[in-house]
Amino acid sequence: MQRTPAPPFRPARPDPNALFGRAEKAFLARDYAAARTDLAAVLAAVGEQAPVLHLMALVEKGAGRAEAARSAFERALRLQPSDPQILANYANLLRTSGEPLAALSACDRALAARPGFRPARVTRASLLRELGRPSAALAELDELLADSPGDPALLVARGAALLDLRRPQEAAAVFDEALAIAPGRLAALQGRARAALLIGEADAPARYARLRERAPDDPSALLGEAQARAEIGDPDATQALESALRARPDWVEGHTQLAVIRYEAGDRSAFADHFGQAAAQRPDDVALQLAWWRSLNDGGCHEQALAVARRLVRLSAGTQDLRVPLALSLVDCGQPEDAIALLGEAPTEPGAQIALGRAALAGHRPEMAAESLEAAIAQAPDLIGAWALLDIAWRLLDDPRHLWLSRQPGLFATCAIDITPADLADLATTLRALHRTRSHPIGQSLRGGTQTRGRLFDRQEPILGRLAQALDRAVEAHRNALPPEEAGHPLLRHRNRPLAIGGAWSVRLSGSGFHVSHMHPEGVLSSAFYVALPPSLGGTERAGWLELGRPPAELGLDLQPIATIEPAPGLLALFPSYLYHGTRPFAEGERLTVAFDIVVP
Numbered sequence: 001m002q003r004t005p006a007p008p009f010r011p012a013r014p015d016p017n018a019l020f021g022r023a024e025k026a027f028l029a030r031d032y033a034a035a036r037t038d039l040a041a042v043l044a045a046v047g048e049q050a051p052v053l054h055l056m057a058l059v060e061k062g063a064g065r066a067e068a069a070r071s072a073f074e075r076a077l078r079l080q081p082s083d084p085q086i087l088a089n090y091a092n093l094l095r096t097s098g099e100p101l102a103a104l105s106a107c108d109r110a111l112a113a114r115p116g117f118r119p120a121r122v123t124r125a126s127l128l129r130e131l132g133r134p135s136a137a138l139a140e141l142d143e144l145l146a147d148s149p150g151d152p153a154l155l156v157a158r159g160a161a162l163l164d165l166r167r168p169q170e171a172a173a174v175f176d177e178a179l180a181i182a183p184g185r186l187a188a189l190q191g192r193a194r195a196a197l198l199i200g201e202a203d204a205p206a207r208y209a210r211l212r213e214r215a216p217d218d219p220s221a222l223l224g225e226a227q228a229r230a231e232i233g234d235p236d237a238t239q240a241l242e243s244a245l246r247a248r249p250d251w252v253e254g255h256t257q258l259a260v261i262r263y264e265a266g267d268r269s270a271f272a273d274h275f276g277q278a279a280a281q282r283p284d285d286v287a288l289q290l291a292w293w294r295s296l297n298d299g300g301c302h303e304q305a306l307a308v309a310r311r312l313v314r315l316s317a318g319t320q321d322l323r324v325p326l327a328l329s330l331v332d333c334g335q336p337e338d339a340i341a342l343l344g345e346a347p348t349e350p351g352a353q354i355a356l357g358r359a360a361l362a363g364h365r366p367e368m369a370a371e372s373l374e375a376a377i378a379q380a381p382d383l384i385g386a387w388a389l390l391d392i393a394w395r396l397l398d399d400p401r402h403l404w405l406s407r408q409p410g411l412f413a414t415c416a417i418d419i420t421p422a423d424l425a426d427l428a429t430t431l432r433a434l435h436r437t438r439s440h441p442i443g444q445s446l447r448g449g450t451q452t453r454g455r456l457f458d459r460q461e462p463i464l465g466r467l468a469q470a471l472d473r474a475v476e477a478h479r480n481a482l483p484p485e486e487a488g489h490p491l492l493r494h495r496n497r498p499l500a501i502g503g504a505w506s507v508r509l510s511g512s513g514f515h516v517s518h519m520h521p522e523g524v525l526s527s528a529f530y531v532a533l534p535p536s537l538g539g540t541e542r543a544g545w546l547e548l549g550r551p552p553a554e555l556g557l558d559l560q561p562i563a564t565i566e567p568a569p570g571l572l573a574l575f576p577s578y579l580y581h582g583t584r585p586f587a588e589g590e591r592l593t594v595a596f597d598i599v600v601p
Contacts (some may be wrong), residue, residue: 016042023055032063050080054089061093069093084110090121091408095123100130113420118144125157133162152182159191166196170456186214190221197228200459204228212240214543219244223257229263231453233436237462238262247279252291259295264453272296272304286315286322293325302332327355332554336362350376350383357389362555366396375423387490387578388519392551395559407562407576408483411491412548412575414565415477417470424570426463428532428592429504448590449509456504456594467594468501471529471572475499476599478525478574491576494524494600504596506531510589517552523577523597530567534589537567548579567591573599 026035039056046052057072073090080086087110094103104127110120121144128137138161145154155178162171175192178185189211196204208225215221221242229237236260245254255275262271270484275292282288289312296305309326316322323342331337337357345368347353353376360369370393376386387405396401419427435450457468476499485495502523520526528546537544540562549562565573575581577597 014041014045014122016045019045020052020055023059027055027059027062030062032059035059036063048075050076050083050086052084053079054083057086057093058089061319062091066093066097070097082109082113082243084114084117084120087113088117088123091120091123091127091175095127095130100127103127104131122154122157125161129157129161129164134161137161138165150177150181152178152185152188154192155181156185156187159188159195163191163194163198166458167196169460171195172199172201181342184214189214190218193221193224193228197224197231198458200231200454200461202232205232205234219251219254223254226257226261227453230265245274245278249281250285250288252287255288256291256295259299263299268299272297272301284315286312289315290322290325293329297325297329297332305329306333321349321351324355325352327352327359330364331359338359340365340368343404347372350380350386353379354383354386354389357386357393361389361392361396361551361557364557366393369393370397370399379475381488381490384490384519384521384523388580391549391578392555392557392559394581395549396557405489406549406576409552410481410483412563412573412579413478414571414573415474415483416570417474417572419467419470422468423463424531427467427594429593430461430463431531431592432508434506435508449507451508452506454505456506456596457501467529468504471501471527471596474572475501475525475574490578491524491573497600499524499598500601502597502599504594506592506594508593509583509586509591517547517580518552518582519580519596520577522599524600525574525598526577526579526581527575527596527598528565528567528573529594529596530569530571530592531594532590532592533569534586534591535565536587536589537591541584542566543584544591545584546573546581547584548575548581550582551580567593 019042023035023038023042026032026038036056036059039052039059042052043049043056053072053076055070057076060066060069062594070093073086073093073438076086076091077083087106091103091106091110094100094106104124107120107124107127110117114120125137125140125144128134138158141154141158141161145151145158148154155174159171159174159178162168162174172192172195174196175188178188180194182188189207193204193207193211196207201207205225205228208221208228211221212218212225222241226238226241238258241254241258242259245251245258248254255278258274259272272292272295275288275295279285279288279292279479289308293305293308293312294304296308306326307330309329313321313326327339327343330336332341336359339365340356343352343356343359345356347356351371357369357373357376360366360372370390371388373390373393376383377390380386391402391406393399394405417594431452434452434456455536457464479495479499482495483492486492533544544567546567547561547563548565549559551557551559583591
């Protein structure tokens with residue numbers, strides 16, 4: 001009897017649905033290799049399907065394979081270009097890949113497909129913050145919180161947006177709300193510690209200490225603790241920071257902040273030595289050497305800064321960007337012609353054009369200076385530093401544009417602000433308690449005194465809030481009294497726009513103290529408000545008076561100020577930020593002031 005042969009063995013065909021379900025479980029368990037294998041089998045069996053490619057993209061993102069994830073997302077979106085969930089997840093990938101604009105576009109596409117889609121809105125709010133639009137982020141978060149009050153993640157994001165908007169007291173309250181719901185949430189602890197430092201709360205060092213227990217390797221926590229402890233005069237404020245820098249010599253921000261703290265503690269000679277130790281380990285690290293140069297330059301160590309700048313140029317093979325520090329240092333060391341030769345007579349980048357303008361002024365070549373500075377402003381009209389130097393060049397050339405720029409009636413003025421004698425005395429007492437540093441801050445204009453850290457009007461003392469309100473009113477009155485709006489003028493172009501107080505600080509000068517001539521590159525208007533003065537001001541030498549328009553000493557120019565202002569308690573002086581200004585020394589006593597910049601919000 002003949003036996004019928006058995007059919008050949010064929011393994012059971014895997015069920016694509018079962019494989020996909022198994023891949024989902026593997027993904028949730030973070031077994032990305034198993035999930036990838038199953039998804040590849042599904043794709044081989046059924047061809048490209050958007051849900052399968054979407055999950056593959058999430059698997060690759062979880063495995064840290066950004067390019068593979070991007071490819072899978074894009075293939076999925078070719079099949080379903082308006083799927084809000086795929087778009088929202090793709091936006092998250094783009095965000096973590098450093099492409100915030102593309103991520104925002106993906107969120108907008110998701111919301112166009114499904115208005116109000118929550119995952120896209122949450123990601124969009126974070127992206128708006130990262131793109132420097134905190135007001136828009138805050139509006140988005142407020143709407144989200146209206147639907148989900150008490151969501152700790154949204155509260156933390158709202159607190160961060162308030163910090164970006166320089167509203168730290170409100171941010172502190174929001175972070176407290178988040179911590180009441182989720183006491184261990186790390187981002188809330190980080191934000192609350194930062195708010196405490198900005199506000200000036202006494203427990204800021206303790207908050208940072210607790211944060212570092214939770215996140216010992218968090219660089220921002222380490223820096224915050226060092227700054228908070230330095231603020232209260234702790235002699236061991238930088239121990240942990242110094243230890244971290246020995247382990248991480250490439251940490252540029254840490255090196256920079258350590259130099260600031262050491263300088264303000266009174267170390268004028270060795271405050272930046274740690275840079276040299278790190279540079280010996282990383283001799284080709286341009287970012288580290290550039291930060292070293294900046295710290296030395298800000299600290300007035302010009303010969304040392306010149307040596308570092310020469311190394312920078314050798315590292316950069318002579319590129320224009322890194323010739324600028326060397327050119328600036330050459331001028332500071334009395335070698336302007338060498339700086340001119342280094343830059344050439346027609347640089348094309350604004351930074352180099354400004355450096356050439358400065359060198360040409362120091363070399364008594366105002367025509368060259370004006371030509372280079374005008375070229376810089378043509379490219380970047382908001383460069384306050386270029387306008388400040390150009391004003392000097394035009395004065396030297398008797399160019400009538402100097403009168404247009406700096407001498408129109410109303411550009412600078414004084415007024416008595418609306419503050420009572422009792423409030424003025426309260427203010428003086430409050431400010432004296434804040435002057436804890438033993439030296440003038442690095443990179444600032446004062447000599448023989450101290451300056452408060454941080455943003456003065458971020459603090460919680462009530463008298464500072466009352467002062468800010470009175471100054472706001474005075475600034476608005478000054479704006480209304482300015483000459484008419486003029487598009488090409490660096491101040492008057494903003495004449496009809498809302499203005500706001502930006503950075504603010506207090507300066508306390510003692511006998512022989514003064515401000516070197518300087519300008520404020522971040523402001524539109526700058527100021528001096530006089531709180532307390534010694535009786536010895538004035539006289540034939542006008543001791544302690546404010547000077548407007550005298551060039552900085554390193555330029556070696558014999559130009560007198562265009563105006564001098566006699567201080568008086570309760571008096572506010574306002575002037576264009578591009579106008580060089582300084583003060584004359586005085587013999588003895590205390591000269592206590594508040595200064596701030598006015599900016600366009």
